[in-house]
Amino acid sequence: MPDIIVYRSSGENSLFVEQPAGSLPQLPADGATVTIDIDPGRTYQEMDGFGASFTDSAAYLIHQVLGEERRTEVMRKLFDPQEGIGLSFLRNPMGASDYARTVYSYNDLSEGGSDPELSGFSIAHDEADIIPLVQQAVQLNPELKLMASPWSAPGWMKTSGSMIAGRLKPEYYGVYAEYFVRFIQAYAAHGLPIYAVTVQNEPLYEPQHYPSMLMLPEEQREFITGYLKPVFRQHGLAAKIFCYDHNWDRPDYPLSVLEGAAADVDGVAWHWYGGAAAAQSEVLAVYPNHEVHFTEGSGGEWIPPFEQAFSNVMRTGIEILRNHSRSFVLWNLALDEQNGPTVPGFGESTCRGVVTVNQQTRELTYTLDYYALAHFSKVIRPQAVRLASDASREHLRSVAFRNRDGSVAAVLFNDSDAEETVSVRLAGEELLTLTIAAKGAVSVKAGGKLE
Known part of the structure; x- marks a missing residue:
């Protein structure tokens, strides 16, 4: 029997509690109400993390509002694989998003100006808060991967003349591709390689109150094949290119992009604000050599009760992984007591951060998203390979992986209103039997090096 450690959540006041297997009651497998069979002979995707x-808002709150002691604590709890939950994937905005204190790009000009040589390009904004925190995160977890997504091109490149709404003018496709190159090179100069980029955050959504840019699939396809990928090759950049970066309800978009750009695109990025995770598998079935990534999902006040909100992250996270995603990325690492800061004119924010930093009291609170992420990130490490897992009852949701150290990790969620006794079997042999509370989550790590 391998060494086993269990992390359990069974309610708002009992979140991600560590239980060495030796402290668990010895339950007979024949008394189980549900059986989970993990088959190491059937393997799927490898995890990135x-x-x-680190939106502008999140970085400001952690880097400027928190004192040094609390800042050190939260960074360790977020990124350290031993003392924290070992987060290993960041997807940062390239310029302002809705969660920023101001609207900014890396090449802002006064109205009517243009700078096709990008002589005014600068990432000075990011050097204040974002880059120091990303550098610290990499020190805490050297396996961390960093990807970047723009909410908008600089306003002078767009039909609207603004970072808010509008489309990229065709005459600036080449300049905008070079803008990506400058960004990647500037981050590399700070010791931060960019693992991947997406071309546009939520390209089918054009809000009028924060940075956005409409980009139809044929435009994205042309931009990637004619400009972005060629200039990456020219400069010897290894950053991957993911297309789409929007909701599950429009799989036709990435299919359209890949139809003409498959050779220049490495994968598809998805969000959860519409549709179902099965869309990830639907596109993968057509383009099996392209990676699947889940790059944004936020919880918030639209799912107010704690149990429903926690259940949503656990249930959906498991489905995201079972539908071949190599990453599971929530939204803001930190927000304040008003769910902000947001760009001027945004209005009321209902999103939830992974942690809350109160700007008035400087109090630091770990939200349910932190504990839900912990259930995945603590036991499923980078380069883990997903294993098939099948449950005898549909409401017992599961996903399993084999880590590089040989350990097997499983995340289980009891999506029913009654406690279940669950027997977990690996290759037909009983691993352990344990109870899982109604709407409770359990993460198991067996074998390998237990942290």
Whole structure:
């Protein structure tokens, strides 16, 4: 029997509690109400990691509002694989998003100006808060991967003349591709390689109150094949290119992009604000050599009760992984007591951060998203390979992986209103039998090096 450690959540006041297997009651497998069979002979995707985003707002709150002691604590709890939950994937905005204190790009000009040589390009904004925190995160977890997504091109490149709404002008496709190159090179100069980029955050959504840019699939396809990928090759950049970066309800978009750009695209990025995770598998079935990534999902006040909100992250996270995603990335790493800061004119924010930093009291609170991410990230490490897992009852949701150290990790969620006794079997042999509370989550790590 391998060494086993269990992490359990069974309610709002009992979240991600560590239980060495020796402290668990010895339950007979024949008394189980549900059986989970993990088959190491059937394997799927390799994991890149779990994480969230250092938006301008999140970075400001952690880097400037928190004192040094609390800042050190939260960074360790977020990124350290031993002392924290070992987050290993960041997806940061390239310029302002809705969660920023101001609207900014890396090449802002006064109205009517243009700078096709990008002589004014600068990432000075990011050097204040974002880059120091990403550097610290990499020190805490050297396996961390960093990807970047723009909410908008600089306003002078767009039909609207603004970072808010509008489309990229065709005459600036080449300049905008070079803008990506400058960004990647600037981050590399700070010791931060960019693992991947997406071309546009939520390209089918054009809000009028924060940075956005409409980009139809044929435009994205042309931009990637004619400009972005060629200039990456020219400069010897290894950053991957993911297309789409929007909701599950429009799989036709990435299919359209890949139809003409498959050779220049490495994968598809997805969000959870519409549709179902099965869309990831639907596109993968057509393009099996392209990676699947889940790059944004936020919880918030639209799912108010704690149990429903926690259940949503656990249930959906498991489905995301079972539908071949190599990453599971939530949204803001930190927000304040008003669910902000947001760009001027945004209005009321209902999103939830992974942690809350109160701007008035400087109090630090770990939200349910932190504990839900912990259930995945603590036991499923980078380069883990997903194993088939099948449950005898549909409401017992599961996903399983084999880590590089040989350990087997499983995340289980009891999506029913009654406690279940669950027998977990690996290759037909009983691993352990344990109870899982109604709407409770359990993460198991067996064998290998237990942290």
